[in-house]
Amino acid sequence: MSTYDVIVVGSGIAGMAACLNLARGGLRVLSIEAEASEEDPVGESLDWSSPDLLRALGLPMDRLIDEDIATYKRHVILRMPDGCEQHYVPGEWLAKRPWKVNLATIHVDRRRLNQALRNLVQEAGVVTRIARVASVESDGRHILALHTASGERLEARWYVDASGSAAALFPRHFRLPAxxxxxxxxxxxxxxxxxxxxxxxxxxxxxxxxxxxxxxxxxxxxxxxxxxxxxxxxxxxxxxxxxxxxxxxxxxxxxxxxxxxxxxxxxxxxxxxxxxxxxxxxRCRVHNEAAGTNWLAVGESAAMVDPMTSNGVTAALRHAEEAASLILRAHRKNKTSLPRLGTWLYSRRIAALGHFFNSGIEKVIYDWPIRRRVGIARAGDVYTIPAWLMNLVYARMRPRGALKTALYTGITTLLRGSLSIFYWFSRRSRKSRRSASADAVCTIP
Ligand SMILES: Cc1cc2nc3c(=O)[nH]c(=O)nc-3n(C[C@H](O)[C@H](O)[C@H](O)COP(=O)(O)OP(=O)(O)OC[C@H]3O[C@@H](n4cnc5c(N)ncnc54)[C@H](O)[C@@H]3O)c2cc1C
Incomplete structure (x- = not known):
């Protein structure tokens, strides 16, 4: 019998959050990290959904602010070289009933945040090892063991891949569509x-x-x-x-x-x-599948969203929570495999959000047609409002079952489709070739 119930590969934010959720659920967790010392972690400007996810791990926003791990983020400012600015601020009405949304999120010092998370991981009893996973031993979609670069063979019942976008260990091993x-x-x-x-x-x-x-x-x-x-x-x-x-x-x-x-x-x-x-x-990449019979991919290994969306940390924390709950459920029922429908729905949610954010930011902000047609300030609205709302809806709705997942992914597909039509129309339109940046709405702070 293996010493561990679950092995988590990679101890970035997604890996540490997965370890915490799993260990607190009573599993014996081994965390394997390739790097002995932390490189420079990125992911400093957090989306409005992150504070609640961090609080659930034991890091409430007030504590992060008091301990100088975080600063308040109350808005996003788009600034042009001529000094012209556009401010994206959540409306005050959102703070009132029935929405009661916290209008502030945070920026984080990622070294300090990672250290605070590492402390919690240690307190939760997770065993941590410095080793590089070099290969995966599998039978069909089932992982049998992991092999480290030093030749060790590590076995567990469940596996979580949190190896980030550059490695994407399991998706690469299983050649998952992306x-x-x-x-x-x-x-x-x-x-x-x-x-x-x-x-x-x-x-x-x-x-x-x-x-x-x-x-x-x-x-x-x-x-x-x-x-x-x-x-x-x-x-x-x-x-x-x-x-x-x-x-x-x-x-x-x-x-x-x-x-x-x-x-x-x-x-x-x-x-x-x-x-x-x-x-x-x-390079931003979204895998259309993120799970197998006894494993799940979380964080950027499953889907990398563009940094401009400020959504990577939220996604990593969400994946970690949802992946851990699927493993814990199967473990408690003494199953040998993860539930098929549950893992399929998990993959659908990750892919839907990854495609939604990446397609939106590329079509509306990075590429020229919409930006030139409506001006960059309004393009910011076209991207920010649906993106912000879809994150809020996800946080409130907590889609897990088939119905909610279908509803949620259906809305994101609809929004993506609408943006694609607008993009196609803007690209085709001769007008879009004329710069509209001069029409940008300027809000002088
Ligand atoms: C330039 C940039 C700016 C960003 N800015 C923001 C932002 O402002 N806001 C935001 O929310 N997000 C941002 N992001 C995204 C965010 O940083 C990530 O989504 C988030 O940190 C989640 O990372 P992760 O834990 O999935 O992966 P990582 O942080 O990459 O962690 C993966 C870990 O796995 C380890 N590993 C890899 N291979 C192996 C192996 N074979 N064996 C063992 N261990 C292995 C690595 O050493 C690493 O520690 C940004 C990303 C980039 C690139």
């Missing part, structure tokens, strides 16, 4: 000290009228520290590098367009601090 969204992208980011920060995430649109949008995030992870990152197509960065420009120079050029960011960078340089630039590359 859809990619947008081009390969690169993020370059750094942290700057500031005297005061705003309680919101700022998305700086470099050239709002361009063919494919590239942007700079500004996330206050601490009242006096702001995370600043440039997201571009990998092709753009490659061309710049071929032209002999260093990553530092590429980053500096972007920041120079936004005086406040350029000043923060200059200040850091003057202080003589060594360069601390971080980079990562990624």
């Amino acid at each position: 859809r990619d969204y947008g081009p390969h992208k690169v993020a370059i980011w750094d942290y700057f000290e500031v005297e005061e920060s705003v309680e919101g995430t700022t998305l700086n649109a470099d050239q709002p009228d361009c063919e494919y949008l590239e942007w700079v995030w500004q996330i206050p992870v601490h009242p006096h520290v702001v995370s600043v990152g440039y997201v571009a197509r990998a092709e753009t960065i490659r061309d710049d590098r071929r032209a002999g420009r260093s990553l530092e120079e590429i980053f500096a050029t972007q920041l120079a367009r936004f005086p406040e960011l350029a000043a923060a960078r200059d200040e850091k340089q003057r202080s003589g601090e060594p360069p601390t630039l971080r980079t990562t590359s990624f």
